[in-house]
Amino acid sequence: MDVDASSLPIGPKGTRWPGWSGARRFDAGRPGPRSPNSRGGTIRSHTRGVDVPALSWLELPAGPAVQLLDQTRLPAEETTVTCADVPALIDAIRRLVVRGAPLLGVAGAFGVALAACRGDDVAQAAAAIERARPTAVNLAWGARRALAAYQQARQPAGKGHEDHQDTERAAARAALAEARLIAAEDAAASAAMAVHGLALISPDARVLTHCNTGALVSAGEGTAFAVILAAHRAGRLAMLWVAETRPLLQGARLTAYEAGRAGIRHAVLADSAAASLLAAGEVDIVLTGADRIAADGSVANKVGTYGLAVLASHHKVPFVVVAPMSTVDPDTPDGAAIIVEHRPADEVTRIAGKQVAPGGTSAYNPAFDVTPPGLLTAIVTEHGVARPVNAGTLRVLSAGSCNAEGPPADVYVER
Ligand code: MRU
Numbered sequence: 057m058d059v060d061a062s063s064l065p066i067g068p069k070g071t072r073w074p075g076w077s078g079a080r081r082f083d084a085g086r087p088g089p090r091s092p093n094s095r096g097g098t099i100r101s102h103t104r105g106v107d108v109p110a111l112s113w114l115e116l117p118a119g120p121a122v123q124l125l126d127q128t129r130l131p132a133e134e135t136t137v138t139c140a141d142v143p144a145l146i147d148a149i150r151r152l153v154v155r156g157a158p159l160l161g162v163a164g165a166f167g168v169a170l171a172a173c174r175g176d177d178v179a180q181a182a183a184a185i186e187r188a189r190p191t192a193v194n195l196a197w198g199a200r201r202a203l204a205a206y207q208q209a210r211q212p213a214g215k216g217h218e219d220h221q222d223t224e225r226a227a228a229r230a231a232l233a234e235a236r237l238i239a240a241e242d243a244a245a246s247a248a249m250a251v252h253g254l255a256l257i258s259p260d261a262r263v264l265t266h267c268n269t270g271a272l273v274s275a276g277e278g279t280a281f282a283v284i285l286a287a288h289r290a291g292r293l294a295m296l297w298v299a300e301t302r303p304l305l306q307g308a309r310l311t312a313y314e315a316g317r318a319g320i321r322h323a324v325l326a327d328s329a330a331a332s333l334l335a336a337g338e339v340d341i342v343l344t345g346a347d348r349i350a351a352d353g354s355v356a357n358k359v360g361t362y363g364l365a366v367l368a369s370h371h372k373v374p375f376v377v378v379a380p381m382s383t384v385d386p387d388t389p390d391g392a393a394i395i396v397e398h399r400p401a402d403e404v405t406r407i408a409g410k411q412v413a414p415g416g417t418s419a420y421n422p423a424f425d426v427t428p429p430g431l432l433t434a435i436v437t438e439h440g441v442a443r444p445v446n447a448g449t450l451r452v453l454s455a456g457s458c459n460a461e462g463p464p465a466d467v468y469v470e471r
Pocket residue numbers: 152155156157158266267268269273279306344345346347357358359423
C-alpha cells in the first residue's frame with residue numbers, strides 16, 4: 057500500500073520506513089513503537105512502477121477523504137476513487153476497489169477516522185464498515201481499533217460546548233493517529249514476515265501462488281508476495297507460477313502486474329492447470345496469504361486455495377500461508393465458524409463485463425474457501441512461524457514477544 061503525501065507515513069519509494077532496522081515484532085493488539093510513520097509523511101509502495109498510492113488520506117482542503125487506487129481497473133489503468141464519506145468507502149470496499157485483508161484493516165481504520173472528522177456517528181460508521189465484507193477479519197479489527205482510540209479520547213468530554221468541540225477534534229485526531237499506526241505496524245509486519253518466510257525457501261525455488269498478496273494489499277510489501285520478493289532479491293527464486301484466480305482474476309491482473317514490475321520471472325496459469333503443474337514436479341512450494349485464520353489454524357483465503365492445498369498435499373509439496381497476526385482471529389474457534397462471503401452471480405457468469413453463460417444462469421460464487429490446518433505445512437507471521445499448524449503453535453505466536461529491537465522470532469515447533 058502507498059499512502060500519499062498530505063497523509064501518511066514514510067520515505068522514498070522503494071525504501072523501508074525510517075526507523076526500521078530488521079525484523080521487528082509487533083503484537084497487533086498493542087500499539088507498536090512510534091515511528092516517523094505515525095507522525096506524518098508518505099508511505100511508499102515497494103511495487104516498482106505502481107505510481108498511484110493504493111490508499112491515501114486526504115487532508116483539507118481536498119479532504120477529509122480516503123483516496124483509493126481503483127484495483128478493479130488494474131492493470132489497464134491507474135485511476136483513483138475518492139471517498140468523502142463512509143457510504144462511499146463501503147461501496148468501494150464491496151466493489152473491491154480496495155481489497156486484501158491487511159489493506160482492508162487499514163481502510164477500515166481510516167474509514168472510522170473519516171467518520172470522526174466529519175462529525176458522523178462514529179460507532180455506527182464503524183459497525184457499517186465491519187459489515188461491508190465478512191470474511192477478512194482485518195476489516196473489523198482495524199475499524200474497532202480506530203473506534204476504541206476515538207472513544208478513549210472522548211472520555212473527558214461533557215463540560216461545555218467549546219470543550220465538547222475540542223474533545224471531538226481530539227478524538228478525531230486520535231482515530232486518525234490509530235489508523236496511521238495500523239499502517240505503520242502493517243509495514244513492519246510485512247518486512248518481518250519476509251524475513252521469516254525466506255528461511256523456508258530453498259535455492260532455485262519454483263513458487264506457486266494464488267490471488268494477490270503484494271503491496272496492493274498492504275502498507276508494506278504484502279504477505280506471501282513479500283516472501284516471494286525476498287526470495288527474488290536473495291537470488292533464490294527460479295520461477296513464480298501465478299494462478300489466475302477466477303472469477304475476478306486477482307492473480308492474472310494484479311499479481312502478474314506486481315511480479316512484472318519487480319522483474320520476477322513468472323507465468324500465469326488457469327486455476328485448473330495447477331493440478332498438472334504440480335503433477336509434473338514443477339512446483340517446490342505453494343505460498344498464499346489469508347483472510348482469516350481461526351484459532352485452530354484453519355485458513356480462509358481466496359476461493360481455490362483449499363483445492364491447491366489438497367493438491368500440494370497429494371504431491372508432497374509444502375503449502376505455506378503468510379499472514380500478519382492481525383489476520384489470526386482467536387474468537388473464531390475453527391474453520392466451520394468462519395463466515396464465507398458469497399458474491400454476485402455475474403462475477404462468474406460474465407468475464408470482463410461480457411456475458412459468457414446463458415442469460416439468467418445462476419452461479420455458486422463463494423469468494424473464499426477454508427483450508428484445514430492439517431493440509432498446511434506452516435503459517436508465517438511477523439512473530440515467527442507456526443509449524444506444525446495447530447491451536448498450540450498459534451497460541452505461542454499470539455503470545456509472542458513484542459520486543460521491537462529483538463532478533464527475528466524463532467521458528468516455533470510443537471510436537
Ligand atoms: O476478495 P479479495 O480480493 O479481497 O481477496 C482477498 C485476497 O486478496 C486474498 O484472499 C489474499 O490471498 C489474502 S489477503 C493478502
